[in-house]
Amino acid sequence: DGGITQSPKYLFRKEGQNVTLSCEQNLNHDAMYWYRQDPGQGLRLIYYSQIVNDFQKGDIAEGYSVSREKKESFPLTVTSAQKNPTAFYLCASSGLPGQFFGPGTRLTVL
Amino acid sequence: EDQVTQSPEALRLQEGESSSLNCSYTVSGLRGLFWYRQDPGKGPEFLFTLYSAGEEKEKERLKATLTKKESFLHITAPKPEDSATYLCAVLLSYNTDKLIFGTGTRLQVFP
Numbered sequence: 001d002g003g004i005t006q007s008p009k010y011l012f013r014k015e016g017q018n019v020t021l022s023c024e025q026n027l028n029h030d031a032m033y034w035y036r037q038d039p040g041q042g043l044r045l046i047y048y049s050q051i052v053n054d055f056q057k058g059d060i061a062e063g064y065s066v067s068r069e070k071k072e073s074f075p076l077t078v079t080s081a082q083k084n085p086t087a088f089y090l091c092a093s094s095g096l097p098g099q100f101f102g103p104g105t106r107l108t109v110l
Numbered sequence: 111e112d113q114v115t116q117s118p119e120a121l122r123l124q125e126g127e128s129s130s131l132n133c134s135y136t137v138s139g140l141r142g143l144f145w146y147r148q149d150p151g152k153g154p155e156f157l158f159t160l161y162s163a164g165e166e167k168e169k170e171r172l173k174a175t176l177t178k179k180e181s182f183l184h185i186t187a188p189k190p191e192d193s194a195t196y197l198c199a200v201l202l203s204y205n206t207d208k209l210i211f212g213t214g215t216r217l218q219v220f221p
Contacts, residue, residue: 006153031207042114042211043154043197050207058208090153098144099199099209101153 003027004102006091011107013078013085021076021105023091031094032074036060036087037104043090049074078107085109112137114200116212123219126187131196131215134180139203143181145174146197148214154197157183188219 004025013019025032031050035043045058049068063082068074078085086109091102117132133143142161146154158167160176167174171192173184183196195216199209 004153033207040213042213043199043209044211045208048207056207088151094207097159098142098156100156101146104151104153106151 004091004093004100006089006102006105008105009103011105013107013109015109016080018077018079019107021078021089021091021107023074023076023102024072025074025091025093025102026072027093027095027100028071029093029095029100030071032068033092033094033099034058034064034066034074034076035090035092037090038087046076046089112200112202112210114198114210114212116196116198116215118215119213120216121218123185123188123217125189125219125221128184128186128188130185131183131217132180133183133198133212135200135210136179137200137202137210140200141203142201143176144199144201144209145172145181145183146199148195148197150195157196185217188217190219190221193217193219 007022033048034046037043044060046064047066049055065077089105092099114135145157148154158174163178165176171186175182195214197214199211
């Protein structure tokens with residue numbers, strides 16, 4: 001059963017902590033993406049990767065980091081430098097006919 | 111600046127009452143336009159991709175159309191299970207990997 005998985009579903013972070021969100025896909029897609037969704041705003045692109053060991057910053061990359069060591073995996077780290085990390089984070093991968101999304105991780109800063 | 115605008119922000123319909131959602135865009139070059147459905151607390155579910163003006167796609171009670179400046183998502187005889195937020199996004203021609211999203215239309219269908 002092909003798809004995109006994200007874990008955990010809910011994540012709580014204390015001030016000053018780095019946390020890592022997991023994203024795995026078994027769709028054999030080359031391109032993967034991380035978006036952030038806030039109430040009343042459209043999805044905003046954080047980072048994307050078109051191929052293993054390569055990635056590019058999106059519109060709001062500050063305070064985030066990624067890696068792409070395997071085609072199937074694209075983890076996102078939310079660092080302590082991200083001033084307002086509370087949001088819904090969505091991972092996606094791209095293949096015809098479009099971009100497909102995982103179920104999301106809701107991150108809350110305590 | 112590339113921009114995608116969806117209207118209305120919210121729409122309440124009686125079951126069976128057909129209507130349309132609008133997605134207008136001002137971009138320097140369009141490669142494709144995507145429609146998604148998103149339920150609360152879940153990731154967007156892919157519905158359609160439209161590539162050129164005049165193109166139409168259908169799925170059950172939904173029909174998407176595209177012109178040079180906007181797209182419509184027509185909902186025919188909606189049911190309560192069609193209640194969701196509908197998102198549109200534009201794929202730019204000069205950047206094959208970047209989608210620009212609208213803020214969505216929140217649809218509620220009452221029995």
